[in-house]
Amino acid sequence: MAHNIIQRSCVINRDIRPFVNFLRKVTVRHGASPRACSFNVQLFRTKSDNSKDVNSLFQPIPFRKQENNADDINIGEELSGEVKKDDLLKLLNQFYRRPEVRRAATENGLDQKLFHQAYISFRQFCLESEMLPADLHIVFSDLLRGAGHVDNLFPYFMKHAKEIFPHLECMDDLRKISDLRLPANWYSEARGIQRKIIIHAGPTNSGKTHHALECFMMAKTGVYCGPLRLLANEVFKKTNDAGTPCDLVTGEERRCSNPDKSPADHVACTVEMCSVTTPYDVAVLDEIQMIKDPQRGWAWTRVLLGICAKEVHLCGEGSAIDLIKQLMLDTGDEVEVRRYKRLTKLNYLNKAVERFENVLAGDCIVCFNKNDIFYVSKQLEKLGIENAVIYGGLPPGTKLAQADKFNDPKHPCKVLVATDAIGMGLNLCIKRVIFYSLMKPNMNQEGEKEMDFISTSQALQIAGRAGRFGTAYETGEVTTFRAKDISLLKEIVSNDISPIEQAGLHPTADQIELFAYHLPHATLSNLIDIFTTLCQLDSECYFMCNMDDFKFLADLIEHVQLPLRVRYVFCCAPIPKKKPFVCTMFLKCARQFSRGEALTLDWICNQLGAPFSIPKTIADLVHLESVFDVLDMYLWLSYRFQDMFPDSELVRDVQKELDLVIQEGVANITRLLLSSESQIPASNIDSIDDVGAQTPKKEKFLVEEDKAYSTDSAEQNNKQSKASGIAKSIQNEKVKGQMSGKLAETLIREGLITSAELEDLYKEWKKKQAIERSIESTNNRRNPKNDPRKKR
Numbered sequence: 001m002a003h004n005i006i007q008r009s010c011v012i013n014r015d016i017r018p019f020v021n022f023l024r025k026v027t028v029r030h031g032a033s034p035r036a037c038s039f040n041v042q043l044f045r046t047k048s049d050n051s052k053d054v055n056s057l058f059q060p061i062p063f064r065k066q067e068n069n070a071d072d073i074n075i076g077e078e079l080s081g082e083v084k085k086d087d088l089l090k091l092l093n094q095f096y097r098r099p100e101v102r103r104a105a106t107e108n109g110l111d112q113k114l115f116h117q118a119y120i121s122f123r124q125f126c127l128e129s130e131m132l133p134a135d136l137h138i139v140f141s142d143l144l145r146g147a148g149h150v151d152n153l154f155p156y157f158m159k160h161a162k163e164i165f166p167h168l169e170c171m172d173d174l175r176k177i178s179d180l181r182l183p184a185n186w187y188s189e190a191r192g193i194q195r196k197i198i199i200h201a202g203p204t205n206s207g208k209t210h211h212a213l214e215c216f217m218m219a220k221t222g223v224y225c226g227p228l229r230l231l232a233n234e235v236f237k238k239t240n241d242a243g244t245p246c247d248l249v250t251g252e253e254r255r256c257s258n259p260d261k262s263p264a265d266h267v268a269c270t271v272e273m274c275s276v277t278t279p280y281d282v283a284v285l286d287e288i289q290m291i292k293d294p295q296r297g298w299a300w301t302r303v304l305l306g307i308c309a310k311e312v313h314l315c316g317e318g319s320a321i322d323l324i325k326q327l328m329l330d331t332g333d334e335v336e337v338r339r340y341k342r343l344t345k346l347n348y349l350n351k352a353v354e355r356f357e358n359v360l361a362g363d364c365i366v367c368f369n370k371n372d373i374f375y376v377s378k379q380l381e382k383l384g385i386e387n388a389v390i391y392g393g394l395p396p397g398t399k400l401a402q403a404d405k406f407n408d409p410k411h412p413c414k415v416l417v418a419t420d421a422i423g424m425g426l427n428l429c430i431k432r433v434i435f436y437s438l439m440k441p442n443m444n445q446e447g448e449k450e451m452d453f454i455s456t457s458q459a460l461q462i463a464g465r466a467g468r469f470g471t472a473y474e475t476g477e478v479t480t481f482r483a484k485d486i487s488l489l490k491e492i493v494s495n496d497i498s499p500i501e502q503a504g505l506h507p508t509a510d511q512i513e514l515f516a517y518h519l520p521h522a523t524l525s526n527l528i529d530i531f532t533t534l535c536q537l538d539s540e541c542y543f544m545c546n547m548d549d550f551k552f553l554a555d556l557i558e559h560v561q562l563p564l565r566v567r568y569v570f571c572c573a574p575i576p577k578k579k580p581f582v583c584t585m586f587l588k589c590a591r592q593f594s595r596g597e598a599l600t601l602d603w604i605c606n607q608l609g610a611p612f613s614i615p616k617t618i619a620d621l622v623h624l625e626s627v628f629d630v631l632d633m634y635l636w637l638s639y640r641f642q643d644m645f646p647d648s649e650l651v652r653d654v655q656k657e658l659d660l661v662i663q664e665g666v667a668n669i670t671r672l673l674l675s676s677e678s679q680i681p682a683s684n685i686d687s688i689d690d691v692g693a694q695t696p697k698k699e700k701f702l703v704e705e706d707k708a709y710s711t712d713s714a715e716q717n718n719k720q721s722k723a724s725g726i727a728k729s730i731q732n733e734k735v736k737g738q739m740s741g742k743l744a745e746t747l748i749r750e751g752l753i754t755s756a757e758l759e760d761l762y763k764e765w766k767k768k769q770a771i772e773r774s775i776e777s778t779n780n781r782r783n784p785k786n787d788p789r790k791k792r
């Protein structure tokens with residue numbers, strides 16, 4: 001029954017997604033398969049905006065009125081006499097109504113909407129120009145004298161249309177530039193050699209990466225590409241410890257192993273940073289299933305197709321094998337598959353933990369949001385169970401310190417509370433993985449956040465952290481916290497992982513630059529929209545990655561004067577978009593850059609309020625995490641614009657100190673939780689930092705910006721209108737007698753308004769009401785007829 005409701009709902013309206021999720025939850029609780037429900041949501045997704053009409057993305061360029069000099073001669077008028085504007089308007093109206101004209105316009109690329117816009121602009125041009133071009137003037141004059149046909153205006157109309165819609169002249173070029181149908185051909189270096197692709201496929205903890213790394217270390221030259229900085233760091237250390245000099249390259253960090261700083265023959269990097277023009281003997285591309293990631297998948301595709309290495313080792317789930325084989329038909333590379341079995345046992349328990357009192361040494365409780373992390377941690381502390389905490393937003397040093405504490409057999413901390421940040425990378429001594437919940441916020445291909453049951457692949461990845469080979473616990477256990485989740489978990493992990501069907505792609509800076517050359521008036525975000533709508537790809541094997549985060553940043557700095565290349569690079573920076581403070585700093589950096597002023601250590605420290613003190617509350621901790629992200633952004637940009645970000649080394653030192661300060665805060669997390677007991681700002685902690693950034697509303701940043709740039713009138717207006725909008729909503733809500741209603745709660749939670757501001761608004765509203773009432777009663781006294789009481 002509910003099953004059918006879901007299916008119907010899907011077709012009706014995409015905005016009811018939360019309702020569908022709720023229904024799905026209820027359905028699964030009542031015994032339906034989560035897989036069946038996932039399928040229904042898939043139906044939902046296929047009804048997305050792919051059909052978006054490209055013409056709707058083109059904005060007309062307002063035509064510029066020609067300034068005439070007093071002594072300019074109106075040749076048209078000299079030759080054929082004056083044309084009255086009224087007569088001209090009649091002719092234009094006739095022209096607009098002609099079906100033949102519309103047909104011809106369509107043939108020339110103007111759909112109904114563009115035709116209408118072009119006509120409005122053409123009419124304005126004809127009526128407002130003091131002097132029309134001579135030939136057009138003569139055509140009008142002839143028409144008025146009954147000579148010729150109104151259709152004769154069409155070439156002049158089309159000329160005007162092409163001026164305000166420059167894409168009409170270059171659609172073929174735009175289509176060629178955005179043709180992504182044969183991505184294998186983009187990498188001439190890789191196509192110039194015969195490569196051998198070795199797929200290491202198997203479950204977690206089966207030695208896939210280990211075997212690939214053996215080949216990497218034995219090779220004369222090699223590159224390792226991992227999904228996380230921590231993983232790249234681990235390989236960097238492992239390789240150097242094994243006596244093979246290896247460099248580290250991540251977005252924010254470069255480390256050389258050779259004392260003379262010359263590049264080593266081996267390099268460990270994050271996938272996005274891998275060079276596809278440097279030749280290597282061996283390349284390792286880890287966690288290959290990430291090729292399907294809606295946001296980052298393109299980076300795996302790029303390395304897979306483009307890496308110039310004789311041997312390419314891919315490690316990950318077997319679900320990627322068929323797709324890889326398919327893609328390699330285009331590259332002509334040889335493919336070999338090596339399958340692995342799990343090295344240790346993993347038992348799924350029949351009993352849930354249910355009570356915090358039942359938590360044991362070696363347990364790792366996995367949560368999917370920070371609220372749960374803090375709650376669980378606090379409950380354990382109340383019982384005197386010391387615990388380490390790891391979530392995605394923590395600095396790497398802090399994560400490692402927490403992991404070390406948990407792994408150290410001599411340390412009393414024997415329990416870990418973590419998000420699925422531990423799903424990839426860290427080597428942890430976990431005996432039992434306990435799923436605190438099975439629902440997780442996910443980013444879909446359209447960049448929307450949706451609550452969903454964890455996928456089979458995610459569940460297996462996380463569960464597989466228990467009983468890691470070579471640790472104290474060689475038999476792992478997996479269970480849930482709540483009894484009702486046990487059967488659901490079993491069902492999820494018993495499903496087959498569906499084969500990966502498509503690999504991600506995204507436009508390159510060169511392609512966007514070419515687009516900008518053809519469409520010089522379009523904004524960067526608009527260029528991306530046009531590109532993604534126009535582009536052609538082989539949808540059997542590829543999909544276009546979601547670019548919403550990029551577009552969000554592009555919109556944020558649209559009004560800042562920057563060359564396109566610089567703007568593009570800025571928008572590629574790793575910014576957690578859900579953190580208003582980081583986004584505000586991003587905007588400030590772009591402004592400083594645009595003014596040509598270097599972003600020095602002093603400048604950035606001033607902005608961030610360094611030096612930093614140890615956090616006293618969770619809110620302090622969350623703020624320091626944002627500060628850490630800003631320093632990451634600085635370092636990332638410093639590798640692209642060294643002149644403008646000259647103090648990267650000093651900033652790195654500041655960041656290391658901050659990592660220690662945060663470490664100390666996290667070490668005392670119970671104290672922080674207790675001192676924050678009264679009010680934890682939910683907007684800050686209810687995040688989904690481990691699944692990608694959620695794009696917040698842009699207005700949020702403008703409010704923060706206002707504080708710093710109160711002279712900026714546009715933003716000031718924005719703030720005022722937003723404040724009045726909020727006030728109105730609150731007033732409406734209060735009118736309904738819901739002072740502590742949902743809207744107020746949401747506004748506070750979203751950080752759009754504080755409780756004190758809400759209180760002020762309430763007082764203001766009461767005052768206003770009192771004034772209105774007194775005016776009304778005065779009026780009624782003056783004019784008793786208006787008094788509704790009297791009427792009654």
Ligand SMILES: Nc1ncnc2c1ncn2[C@@H]1O[C@H](COP(=O)(O)OP(=O)(O)OP(=O)(O)O)[C@@H](O)[C@H]1O
Nearest residue numbers: 203204205206207208209210211315427464469470
């Ligand atoms: N043959 C081996 N000899 C020694 N240690 C090994 C061997 N195989 C694996 N290991 C160790 O076992 C642990 C798990 O191996 P590895 O990281 O390669 O697994 P994986 O299959 O890549 O797991 P995941 O899917 O979680 O990435 C690592 O610490 C690794 O060093």
Ligand SMILES: [Mg+2]
Nearest residue numbers: 208209210315
């Ligand atoms: Mg691995």
